[in-house]
Amino acid sequence: MTITIVGHGYVGLVSACCFADFGNDVWVIGHTDEKLERLKNGDPIIYEPGLEELLKKNIKAGRLHFTKVYDKAVAKSDIIFITVGTPPKQNGEADLSTVFMVVQNIAPLLKKGFTVVSCKSTVPVGTNKKIQETLLKQKRKDAEFAVASCPEFLREGSAINDTFFADRVVIGSSSQKAIDILLKLHDPIPGKKVVTDLSSAELIKYTANSMLAVKISFANLISFYCEKTGADVEMVLDAVGLDKRIGRIFMDPGVGYGGSCFPKDVKALINTGESLHIDAKLLEATENVNYQTRVYFLDKVFKNTKGKTIGLWGLSFKPNTDDIRFAPSLDIIEALLKKGFTLQVYDQEGMENIKKKYGDKLVYTSNPYEAASNTDAVLIVTEWNEFKQIDLEKVKKIMKTPLIFDGRNIYEPALMKKLGFTYYSTGRQPIII
Numbered sequence: 001m002t003i004t005i006v007g008h009g010y011v012g013l014v015s016a017c018c019f020a021d022f023g024n025d026v027w028v029i030g031h032t033d034e035k036l037e038r039l040k041n042g043d044p045i046i047y048e049p050g051l052e053e054l055l056k057k058n059i060k061a062g063r064l065h066f067t068k069v070y071d072k073a074v075a076k077s078d079i080i081f082i083t084v085g086t087p088p089k090q091n092g093e094a095d096l097s098t099v100f101m102v103v104q105n106i107a108p109l110l111k112k113g114f115t116v117v118s119c120k121s122t123v124p125v126g127t128n129k130k131i132q133e134t135l136l137k138q139k140r141k142d143a144e145f146a147v148a149s150c151p152e153f154l155r156e157g158s159a160i161n162d163t164f165f166a167d168r169v170v171i172g173s174s175s176q177k178a179i180d181i182l183l184k185l186h187d188p189i190p191g192k193k194v195v196t197d198l199s200s201a202e203l204i205k206y207t208a209n210s211m212l213a214v215k216i217s218f219a220n221l222i223s224f225y226c227e228k229t230g231a232d233v234e235m236v237l238d239a240v241g242l243d244k245r246i247g248r249i250f251m252d253p254g255v256g257y258g259g260s261c262f263p264k265d266v267k268a269l270i271n272t273g274e275s276l277h278i279d280a281k282l283l284e285a286t287e288n289v290n291y292q293t294r295v296y297f298l299d300k301v302f303k304n305t306k307g308k309t310i311g312l313w314g315l316s317f318k319p320n321t322d323d324i325r326f327a328p329s330l331d332i333i334e335a336l337l338k339k340g341f342t343l344q345v346y347d348q349e350g351m352e353n354i355k356k357k358y359g360d361k362l363v364y365t366s367n368p369y370e371a372a373s374n375t376d377a378v379l380i381v382t383e384w385n386e387f388k389q390i391d392l393e394k395v396k397k398i399m400k401t402p403l404i405f406d407g408r409n410i411y412e413p414a415l416m417k418k419l420g421f422t423y424y425s426t427g428r429q430p431i432i433i
């Protein structure tokens with residue numbers, strides 16, 4: 001098949017490389033010459049494990065093309081995927097301006113034969129119907145098309161594996177022809193294919209992300225109770241998670257969720273609720289607890305740190321990505337800078353993005369030891385693997401004060417006690433030396 005993918009971010013580029021790898025001819029439309037040149041030369045721009053290799057392989061095989069020109073790609077495509085961003089507006093509503101700009105670019109170029117136009121961007125329920133109406137108004141008379149919602153569920157950091165081995169593929173459309181074409185495209189993917197209507201497909205995506213956010217906030221809420229009562233949150237959640245109706249996965253207490261999806265999708269679902277007169281207090285509380293996690297974490301830091309130099313381990317919103325959008329680290333950095341702390345920061349992949357945002361306000365280091373060197377405290381904000389078995393004795397020697405605030409519960413309190421650290425984690429009693 002010939003496929004056009006508009007947008008080459010975490011969703012667009014990963015999907016493009018994976019579909020090309022299955023043998024399809026894939027055209028990727030971008031809007032910046034400089035980025036398109038880098039992509040043509042095999043530079044994925046973003047960091048995603050395995051992406052550079054897959055990109056280079058499929059460029060070499062002649063199955064991946066990058067262009068700014070819609071005509072080149074759209075007219076020959078069987079499927080067009082829209083994968084541009086849908087960031088939150090001030091009021092939480094999803095900003096759909098780029099999606100509709102793309103739809104208007106596509107409309108007059110649709111071919112005489114049949115084309116599926118499918119939105120992979122996360123869009124509120126009802127958006128695909130509006131896309132359909134716009135295309136109908138602006139297409140050539142003889143062009144035939146159908147709209148399908150194909151929401152994306154990949155996770156940054158494991159996006160390629162998530163695409164090749166998706167748990168499920170959701171296809172929402174009222175056109176059987178479009179459904180058949182999309183089923184054929186996704187045939188090599190072993191996961192269950194869920195065929196449904198447009199509105200259900202749109203809502204499945206928001207439901208999944210909001211449910212995961214609720215789970216994280218619920219675990220954090222319980223961690224607040226644990227800290228006040230002497231209970232151990234990991235013990236509590238391990239035991240509760242043994243109940244098959246509940247499960248342990250995604251109940252990780254810490255400094256809360258971030259990234260380009262959960263915060264904006266929870267906000268957008270609240271916003272859709274408002275327009276439908278649905279009281280979405282559960283989701284508002286989810287956001288509120290997420291905010292509180294950072295307040296509590298910072299409270300502990302402010303109350304218990306004597307000096308003003310801090311080492312910050314982890315900047316990306318989660319491990320294995322360079323994405324810092326709505327990362328917990330941003331709230332933490334802002335609060336610490338406001339109080340006049342000097343921050344020695346380190347992250348495996350997120351440094352360049354943080355540098356673009358903070359310039360010379362932070363001290364950038366090239367490894368966790370350098371970040372910890374001569375500090376009054378170390379804060380763990382992202383649970384990168386390299387922190388989990390770091391040489392803590394060495395860390396203790398190079399710090400001014402052996403004090404760690406662990407926002408991801410990556411160490412055992414008993415071990416920290418043995419090593420002589422004062423150690424604050426989440427939902428567990430502090431170790432005070």
Ligand SMILES: NC(=O)c1ccc[n+]([C@@H]2O[C@H](COP(=O)([O-])OP(=O)(O)OC[C@H]3O[C@@H](n4cnc5c(N)ncnc54)[C@H](O)[C@@H]3O)[C@@H](O)[C@H]2O)c1
Pocket residue numbers: 006007008009010011012029030031083084085086098101102120121122123152153154155156260261
């Ligand atoms: N990142 C994820 O983990 C993830 C997972 C599932 C769904 N989604 C959803 O997918 C969508 C895209 O997310 P993302 O993380 O890939 O975003 P992103 O910001 O990484 O990528 C967006 C892409 O759109 C391009 N773009 C912007 N304006 C354009 C234009 N006028 N013409 C052509 N391209 C243009 C940008 O250059 C960029 O390549 C969002 O709706 C998001 O909610 C994201």
